Amino acid sequence: xxxxxxxxxxxxxxxxxxxxxxxxxxxxxxxxxxxxxxxxxxxxxxxxxxxxxxxxxxxxxxxxxxxxxxxxxxxxxxxxxxxxxxxxxxxxxxxxxxxxxxxxxxxxxxxxxxxxxxxxxxxxxxxxxxxxxxxxxxxxxxxxxxxxxxxxxxxxxxxxxxxxxxxxxxxxxxxxxxxxxxxxxxxxxxxxxxxxxxxxxxxxxxxxxxxxxxxxxxxxxxxxxxxxxxxxxxxxxxxxxxxxxxxxxxxxxxxxxxxxxxxxxxxxxxxxxxxxxxxxxxxxxxxxxxxxxxxxxxxxxxxxxxxxxxxxxxxxxxxxxxxxxxxxxxxxxxxxxxxxxxxxxxxxxxxxxxxxxxxxxxxxxxxxxxxxxxxxxxxxxxxxxxxxxxxxxxxxxxxxxxxxxxxxxxxxxxxxxxxxxxxxxxxxxxxxxxxxxxxxxxxxxxxxxxxxxxxxxxxxxxxxxxxxxxxxxxxxxxxxxxxxxxxxxxxxxxxxxxxxxxxxxxxxxxxxxxxxxxxxxxxxxxxxxxxxxxxxxxxxxxxxxxxxxxxxxxxxxxxxx
Numbered sequence: 001x002x003x004x005x006x007x008x009x010x011x012x013x014x015x016x017x018x019x020x021x022x023x024x025x026x027x028x029x030x031x032x033x034x035x036x037x038x039x040x041x042x043x044x045x046x047x048x049x050x051x052x053x054x055x056x057x058x059x060x061x062x063x064x065x066x067x068x069x070x071x072x073x074x075x076x077x078x079x080x081x082x083x084x085x086x087x088x089x090x091x092x093x094x095x096x097x098x099x100x101x102x103x104x105x106x107x108x109x110x111x112x113x114x115x116x117x118x119x120x121x122x123x124x125x126x127x128x129x130x131x132x133x134x135x136x137x138x139x140x141x142x143x144x145x146x147x148x149x150x151x152x153x154x155x156x157x158x159x160x161x162x163x164x165x166x167x168x169x170x171x172x173x174x175x176x177x178x179x180x181x182x183x184x185x186x187x188x189x190x191x192x193x194x195x196x197x198x199x200x201x202x203x204x205x206x207x208x209x210x211x212x213x214x215x216x217x218x219x220x221x222x223x224x225x226x227x228x229x230x231x232x233x234x235x236x237x238x239x240x241x242x243x244x245x246x247x248x249x250x251x252x253x254x255x256x257x258x259x260x261x262x263x264x265x266x267x268x269x270x271x272x273x274x275x276x277x278x279x280x281x282x283x284x285x286x287x288x289x290x291x292x293x294x295x296x297x298x299x300x301x302x303x304x305x306x307x308x309x310x311x312x313x314x315x316x317x318x319x320x321x322x323x324x325x326x327x328x329x330x331x332x333x334x335x336x337x338x339x340x341x342x343x344x345x346x347x348x349x350x351x352x353x354x355x356x357x358x359x360x361x362x363x364x365x366x367x368x369x370x371x372x373x374x375x376x377x378x379x380x381x382x383x384x385x386x387x388x389x390x391x392x393x394x395x396x397x398x399x400x401x402x403x404x405x406x407x408x409x410x411x412x413x414x415x416x417x418x419x420x421x422x423x424x425x426x427x428x429x430x431x432x433x434x435x436x437x438x439x440x441x442x443x444x445x446x447x448x449x450x451x452x453x454x455x456x457x458x459x460x461x462x463x464x465x466x467x468x469x470x471x472x473x474x475x476x477x478x479x480x481x482x483x484x485x486x487x488x489x490x491x492x493x494x495x496x497x498x499x500x501x502x503x504x505x506x507x508x509x510x511x512x513x514x515x516x517x518x519x520x521x522x523x524x525x526x527x528x529x530x531x532x533x534x535x536x537x538x539x540x541x542x543x544x545x546x547x548x549x550x551x552x553x554x555x556x557x558x559x560x561x
Contacts, residue, residue, distance in 0.1 A: 012122065012292045014076045016330045023080075029328040036325035037335025040083055043208040043321050044070070044336060045343060047366070049231065049351065050359040051086040054151055055094035057103075057310050059231050059351065060238045060344075062086050065309030067341045069300035073312065074333025076296035078126075078289030079277040083318040083333050084300050088366050089268050090311045092147045092398075097261045099166050105258050107248045110305035112255075112262035117269055117298030126274065126290030133417055135383070135391040136410040137271060138375055143398025143406065145371030148363055155360035156190040158183025158228070168399050186228045186357045193217045193361035208321070210362045217358035231359075232352030240348040242341075243308040260408075265301075265311050267411065273297050273314035283323050317369070390417055430461050457487040458559065460552050464495035467503035467530065485517050490555045494525035504537045511543060522547050522555035 019025045044066050052062025066085035073084030097106045120126065150168065153175050154161055160181035165171045193213040200209040221228055231237065277288040297313060304312050322332055343351075379391050390413045397406035507523075514521040526534070526548060534540045540548060549555045 032326040033332040036327035036332040039325040040336040041339025046214045069304035069312035071337035073300040074330045078292030081280040109258040109262040113265035114298040114302035116266035121291045121294030139391040139394030145367040149367040152360035158186025190357035190361040193358040237352035238348040269313040276314035276316040459486040460490045462492040467499040488520040499530040
């Protein structure tokens, strides 16, 4: 089948299988991939553990995710450079799913999301995901950034809180109430980590800043024997062996409960992974396969869940690091996963001494980076009101209600925003010499239009733009603007590229109105898609083939007979 059909299976070829065929590959290329993979693996190490801890899981689960999901996303992916693993976008979702349904619920939701991603890919929806409006993605990423930041305050300040509330306002109330347990040493470790990250970014940009910050903080705490909480003191260290596969029991009640969360995980994984792939294309001049990327994301998430991990997606920062480190093919991403596996098998005890304050500091920096406040404020200040409304709605729902609700409402708002703008491009206008009434998105104004000479009891109007349900209201309003009912109404459609069932229903209603008032209705210059749609619906048979004409002049000649 071809790509323009519903299924896109013939285009699902992983980029790994194109090594040496569609792009050259040599020993030097492999060395570059090896160095890039090891570099990204080192960068991913603290991030994988930090994101997992912030989400309410264990640091080991973050590593499992980066290893299993990271490997399959690179091996089967549609991008040459994509690095998969746990990311900040999922922290809030995972935290909520674990709070409501436990770890088994998270495993089931992740597997369901993986299946959804695979279906999105094989059905060719990869291209459509990229059309989600910018205000929606900016709104929920800024909201996620604020939530991640607020989740790290406890470990950053060393507050003694047994269980932090998942609710935004309640969480900050807890922080204020327990501020008396503030630990200065913990705070200094976190603050020092942030300062090191800033300085390394400024003066030594080639060094992974988060790795440097965590390494220095760990060294200082270990040598100075500072009494701060570490991965080992809270989680008991990291296992140095691979986990056994888990297959959750499937119960209908649990399936229904986690299904909305699975939808959110799938949508966010699709959006973030394709956004990351687009960024990679911009940095390299390459072109990713969106549908294959979604299939790989789905398989990666299923593998992650089965082996005890959490949801994963393409990580923009790690993908950019991979490219800057000289990656040539998906092998670099697979090597990144193998690097993390070797660390877990042979160097796991080193991770137990990492202070949690340093990881919380890394996540605070990540939260600041992903919030993109400058873009958020630019949309508020300079974009149309509709964009600002979508942005603020998505942001507020993300922070105050639930990310699942925010994404669902954001997607619905995105659809309405798209439909409204489609309607705004359409208009119904008269086609006679002189000044007539023009209806543009519900407003009527005077507008000059040239049209052929015709009797005064004949009205000629033209529709421009897609004929969807928004235009249907305009069509009904058109006759209302006429001072007296005409003998005939000629509707020109040369600028209508497409019509939907609601548009056809509007034409049927318009035809009924015209027949009730003894008005002859002609459709002129109908293009291929609208003509086929009208034929399938039976409208042309209802109208009468003789009333479908190639020009207004043909209709005027018919009226003389």
